[in-house]
Amino acid sequence: MTAAEKISQWLVEARSSGRAALLARFVIAFAGTVALVVPPLQSWDQMDLIPIIGVPMLAATVVLPDSLAGLVFMLIVTFGWFLRAPAEITWSLALTAIALLVLHLATSFAAQVPSYAQIHREALRRWLLPTAIAVLIVPVVAVAAALVQGAAIKGSLLVTVGALVLTTLTIWFAAGQKLTRN
Template identity: 55%
Template sequence: MTVAERITRWIAQIHASSQAALAVRLVIALAGAIALVVPGVQDWDQVDVVVLVGPALLIACVVLPDSLASLMFMAVVAGGWLFRAPSGVSWGVVVTGIALLAVHLASAFAAQIPSYAQVSRRALQRWLLPAMIAALLAPVVAVAAALVRDAEVPGSLLVTVAALAAATAAVWFASGQSAIDRES
């Protein structure tokens, strides 16, 4: 198959894709761009690998959400932050964390379906509620964990783990999952 045939097939698949598949890929692109830009505009020196490899990984995340590109993108952005950023919690940390969470959730949803699949809006809406709960709970848990850590409360690790477990349970139940398998 020639390059021209592959491009023609890829364009035909894009035309055949549903609005939900395109919307999820748009979320990946937008959240990934935010995750790249926010650390880049901070006053500390950014790790060069984020600037060099991040945009290529983001493009791969959008085009191939079922590959390791999303994991690598999140590892590069988070690793760049961990190597050079200050240790305090700031708005930049919260925004970057929410952007990475959105990339993760949207990539997980998009990886389940081919780009040319017809997906109903109902499937997208069913995914949206747990995604919004996770996006809203992530900064709350992060700030609460930072406050508990700074207070040097005995058992603060237990409090942090309990908060994360409660957030995970809230997302799990909002997604309509059941701990007991139901045969239908």
């Protein structure tokens, strides 16, 4: 198949895209933009390499959500934050974490179905509760981590890990998953 045929096929599929697939890709683009824009607006200096790599990876994630581009994008944004950000937990960190979380959920949803598939509302409802729980829990965990971070409490790492495990299990069960083997 030539490049012109591939582009023609992609355009036909894009024209026949359902609303849910387009909405998922819009959410990916919006959340990725927030994750790229919030860190450079902070008082600390971010590496110039982060947006140079991040923008093409975000574009590739929007077009091909089932590729490794989304993972590379999330790793690049996280790496940029870890490399130069201050150690305190701030609202910008929580906002970036929520943006990466929404990007991850929208990418995993969009990667499950072809772009031209028509998706009913029932399929979207399954994603609504886990997404809402995850988005609401991120600021709570950030505030709790900020409180524990400054305290000299024995076992504070265990408390933080326990909270993250409890959060993961809550989202897992809210998504309708079970702990049985097939």
